[in-house]
Amino acid sequence: MEKIExxxxxxxxxxxxxxxxxxxxxxxxxxxxxxQYATDATTWDGLVFSVAGVRVVAAMNEVSxxxxxxxxITRVPGAKDWVVGLANVRGSLLPIIDLQLFLRGKPVVxxxxxxxxxxxxxxxxxxxxxxxxxxxxxxxLGGRRAGARMKGPLGAYVYEAFGIDGEVWPVxxxxxxxxxxxxxxxxxx
Numbered sequence: 001m002e003k004i005e006x007x008x009x010x011x012x013x014x015x016x017x018x019x020x021x022x023x024x025x026x027x028x029x030x031x032x033x034x035x036q037y038a039t040d041a042t043t044w045d046g047l048v049f050s051v052a053g054v055r056v057v058a059a060m061n062e063v064s065x066x067x068x069x070x071x072x073i074t075r076v077p078g079a080k081d082w083v084v085g086l087a088n089v090r091g092s093l094l095p096i097i098d099l100q101l102f103l104r105g106k107p108v109v110x111x112x113x114x115x116x117x118x119x120x121x122x123x124x125x126x127x128x129x130x131x132x133x134x135x136x137x138x139x140x141l142g143g144r145r146a147g148a149r150m151k152g153p154l155g156a157y158v159y160e161a162f163g164i165d166g167e168v169w170p171v172x173x174x175x176x177x178x179x180x181x182x183x184x185x186x187x188x189x
Contacts, residue, residue, distance in 0.1 A: 042141050044162070046171065048134040049117065052105040054154060054170070057137065057162070058117070062174035066133060067116040070096070076186075083186045084129055087116075094118065095186065099128045102183065103153040121178035139169065156180070 046057035047066070070087040073096055079085075082101035086093045096116060101107050108114060113132040119125070139162040148161035150170055157176045162169040177183055 043138045044141055044144070046137055046139060046162075046169075047117070048137050048169075049115070049130045050132050050134070051130050051172075052100045052103055052154060054150075055134070056154070056158070056170050056172040057139075058172050058174050060136065062119070062121065063117045064120045065118045067118060067127065069110055069114045069116065069129075079186050087127065089118075089127075094125065094127045096127045096129055097183075097186070099130055105153075119174050119178055121175055124178045124184065126178075137169075139164065 045060040047060055047063050048055060048057050050056070067089065070089070073085040073087045075085045076083055076095075082098050084096040084098050087096050088094075094116075098108050108129050108131050111131070115130055115133045116127040117130060117133070118127050143162045143164050145161045145163055145168075146159075148158065148168070148170065149155055150158045154170075154172070157172050157174075157180075158170045159173055159176070160171045162171065
């Protein structure tokens with residue numbers, strides 16, 4: 001390593017700029033490149049979770065984070081029954097929605113596997129309470145079934161699916177859920 005010698009003579013502005021430019025050149029010449037993340041254009045990444053007894057997948061880019069069940073959730077007077085309440089997550093209030101109850105199913109029974117999926121879609125930030133999350137899965141785009149539909153309330157948010165080894169994996173659109181006026185109106189009229 002090169003020894004730096006301190007001097008009492010102040011640099012002129014031009015000398016300081018030249019010294020900084022020299023340092024930048026030397027650092028760029030010896031800097032290591034960051035590892036590059038290679039994306040595979042033949043796969044689609046999804047988060048697998050269960051809701052109302054159905055295993056579904058959401059696009060990884062539609063769920064911003066996953067949280068464990070929060071210890072303290074404050075009920076909101078006048079809110080619809082599917083609004084669990086508000087949780088303080090890192091200093092911000094996060095509305096928590098019971099996704100099963102919203103879909104006209106039974107309320108989520110809280111257990112160790114219960115999770116909150118945080119959505120940040122179309123100006124809406126909310127947490128979806130789901131019974132469990134099975135993890136991330138990579139799907140081959142060759143197995144994509146565009147236009148796949150489901151019956152029931154969940155079907156309003158399923159527009160495609162993936163087929164793998166005879167199994168169907170419905171894709172739940174979090175964008176469609178966040179755009180639904182019924183989902184956005186959490187207050188009893």
